[in-house]
Amino acid sequence: MEGNYYPLLKWILAAPLAGFLLNGFFGKKFLGEKAGGIAGSLAILVSFIFAALSFSDLLNLPPENRLLRDTLFNWISAGTFTVDAAFRFDPLSAVMALIVTGVSFLIHVYSTGYMKGDAGYNRYFAYLNLFVFFMLTLVLADNPLVMFVGWEGVGLCSYLLIGFWYEDPEKATAGKKAFITNRVGDAGFLLGLMLLSGILAANNVIGMDFETLKASASLLSGYSFFGVGAATLICLLLFFGATGKSAQFPLYVWLPDAMAGPTPVSALIHAATMVTAGVYMLARLSFLYELAPRALEVVLLVGCFTAFFAAVIGLVQKDIKKVLAYSTVSQLGYMFMAAGAGAYAASVFHLATHAFFKALLFLGAGSVIHGMSGEQDLSKMGGLKKEMPVTFLLVAAGWLAIAGVPGLSGFYSKDLILEKVFEHGGGFVWGVGVLTAGLTAFYTTRLFVLAFLRSKRGHGHAHESPLSMTLPMAALALLAVGGGFFLKERLFVFLDPSFVPVHGHTPQALRLMMVSVAAGVSGIVTAFFLTLPGPAAAMKAALPRAHALAFNKFYVDELYALLLLKPLRYAADKVLYALVDAGLIDGLLVNGAAKASYSAGKALARAQNGRLDIYALIFALGVAAMLLWII
Secondary structure, rough: OEEOEEEEEEEEHHHHHHHHHHHHHHHHHHHHHHHHHHHHHHHHHHHHHHHHHHHHHHOOOOHHOOOOEEEEEEEEEOOOOEEEEEEEEEEEHEEEEEEHHHHHHHHHHHHHHHOOOOOOOOHHHHHHHHHHHHHHHHHEEEHHHHHHHHHHHHHHHHHHHHHHHHHOOOHHHHHHHHHHHHHHHHHHHHHHHHHHHHHHHOOOOOOOHHHHHHHHHHHHHOOOEEEEHHHHHHHHHHHHHHHHHHOOOOOOOOOHHHHHHHHHHHHHHHHOOOOHHHHHHHOOHHHHHHHHHHHHHHHHHHEEEEHHHHHHOOOOEEEEEEEHHHHHHHHHHHHHHHHHOOOOOHHHHHHHHHHHHHHHHHHHHHHHHHHHOOOOOHOOOOHHHHHOOOHHHHHHHHHHHHHOOOOOOOHHHHHHHHHHHOOOOOHHHHHHHHHHHHHHHHHHHHHHHHHHHHHOOOOOOOOOOHHHHHHHHHHHHHHHHHHHHHHHHHHHHHHHOOOOOOOOOOOOHHHHHHHHHHHHHHHHHHHHHHOHHHHOOOOOOOOOOHHHHOOHHHHHHHHHHHHHHHHHHHHHHHHHHHHHHHHHHHHHHHHHHHHHHHHHHHHHHHHHOOOOHHHHHHHHHHHHHHHHHHH
């Protein structure tokens, strides 16, 4: 394996793991609330510092040799098949590690104020640290099996954090929904890995690290299953796993319900960690997807549909966090559109800018909820511009960034994605992407107007959040405003060794940008008009069925319950339980064995009648049987 041995990488992961152990085992009894929050935050800061030091050392290497490795031990060894517990730090994983640790640190600091006084304070920070540890395992893994450990780990932590207030049945149910939905997708991911490793083992390929996989990927071209090429099938299975982690259709349904967890958890899951795992996986395995153009077309179309579908649902939601949740699903669709068009670096670029403005918006929503004593209904908000001026200004930065206002971070990454999709030949997909950009500007503007700009809606006085919450938001606001401009050239030059370069523009770039900007401006203007009481009521009255359909999320959850959950529950209760559990296990093996033993004992008891002649007869028959067996 090529790459420079670099023992510093393990410490990027060790710091959050230590924070988890500290708060998890000693937090409530020995640390208390204040020290526990500081310890949890410092653990992520230390991880960020080690990531920054590794990044600095990576930059000192020639571009074609930018790869650092750290091997802990040999994990699996079976014949010629061997897998190390090893980590890698190359341009792609460096970008992801800095985003994960940097944004997570700000969310940890914010949490010290938001979660103050909660009975599970130390447990919360333990889970949060563990979440970051598994996400770093995922992005720093040197092979897909170690990546899968992180992949499953963030799924476990999402269950723990979404259902953090498990005393509430609704919140506990949301955690279970996230866990089970992700397991469905993970089955596809695991099948893809099995198929990939099986083909490589058949060709005597030793090792599963990404460099070996890249060098051996051409071997897949000689295999097919049911008329489908092995590369295409593997990529589709892996992508199915990504639809679970990154909330794409049809497995997106868990993410809106994930709002049941504490708001900083929503920011962590939606911005920089779990939901970006599928996008990162496609970027990391881009060498496989380049062998499967049909799979890339599926990625492009699914991403396009998800982006538009989620944006339509987000137009009419009343819960401030639900609007942002569907926004996340939609923006992830943009990232998959870019990957499907072969513009992996553009996908990672939008992943980075989205981490900035979406984390800011979620923390801003948390600040509003905190200032309004738990209220999340937009219809009950208003007038917060005067009562929460700092939050107002910071959320405004996030709103303008996601709306695609020129000069802000969201403009650069979204515009590049639309350009690359158009260049790829997807005229229809590009058109849907532009329309989705207009819808994005509309629903974020609507949220901003309803919460901050319109007149007060009868709620009590709202209070501004403490510095522990507003300072992390201010840092994210700076990134949301200037991060896109800073990264727009530097990031692509840095990522060039990992992907096919995407910088440079098509001849129609300026006109495409003008159409995109026009869509965003139209969305903003329309939202200002339709949030006025008269036009809003008129629109709802004119399109009652369309409004109800979007507000009820197109009844997808109800459809899943009817077509999947009820038949499965019926099969479990009436078939599996009645035949297998009650009939076979309880009826035959447990109760049946007991009844047979009881009957046999009762029959033998009849022979114990006290008559010596019967006992002598049985004894004689026994001796005769033994002699017969010996002879």
